[in-house]
Amino acid sequence: MIKLRYTKGSGTPPTHLASIDWENPEAGELIFSGACEHREPFTSRPRFLSRLQQLIQQRVPLAIGGMCPGPADEVALLIAKKELQGLYIELSWTGSQQWILREVSGDSEQWELEPEASKIANSTYNPITLNGSD
Known part of the structure; x- marks a missing residue:
C-alpha cells in the first residue's frame, strides 16, 4: 500500500482548477x-x-465537487477509464478559508501529514503557461 501525503491550510489556497465549464x-x-x-x-x-x-503532471490541485462533480471527480473518472494517468492533487474545503490538499491514487488508503503545501502541490503554478492554444 502506498502512503500518500496531505496538508492543511488556511486563507487563499494555491492556484487550482476550480471548475470545468462545458x-x-x-x-x-x-x-x-x-x-x-x-x-x-x-x-x-x-x-x-x-x-x-498537464495539470496532473505539474501537480496542480483539482477542486472536488459539492452538489455537482468537480474537476477532481472528473479526473478520477477519466483515470478509471484509462483516458488519463497519474497521481493527482485534490483540494477540498473543511470550513471558511480552511482547506486540505491530498495526493490521490487509486490504490491508497492512508495519508501522512506534510506540513508544507508546496511539497505536495505546485504553489507557483500559473495557468497561463498551459501549452498550446485553441
Whole structure:
C-alpha cells in the first residue's frame, strides 16, 4: 500500500482548477481560482484531455465537487477509464478559508501529514503557461 501525503491550510489556497465549464460536448473552459484567477478555453476532447494530463503532471490541485462533480471527480473518472494517468492533487474545503490538499491514487488508503503545501502541490503554478492554444 502506498502512503500518500496531505496538508492543511488556511486563507487563499494555491492556484487550482476550480471548475470545468462545458459549452458543448467538445468545448468549454478550464476555470482556475486561488492565488491566480484564469479561464483557459479548449475546443476539442483531445485538447481537454491533454490539458488535464498537464495539470496532473505539474501537480496542480483539482477542486472536488459539492452538489455537482468537480474537476477532481472528473479526473478520477477519466483515470478509471484509462483516458488519463497519474497521481493527482485534490483540494477540498473543511470550513471558511480552511482547506486540505491530498495526493490521490487509486490504490491508497492512508495519508501522512506534510506540513508544507508546496511539497505536495505546485504553489507557483500559473495557468497561463498551459501549452498550446485553441
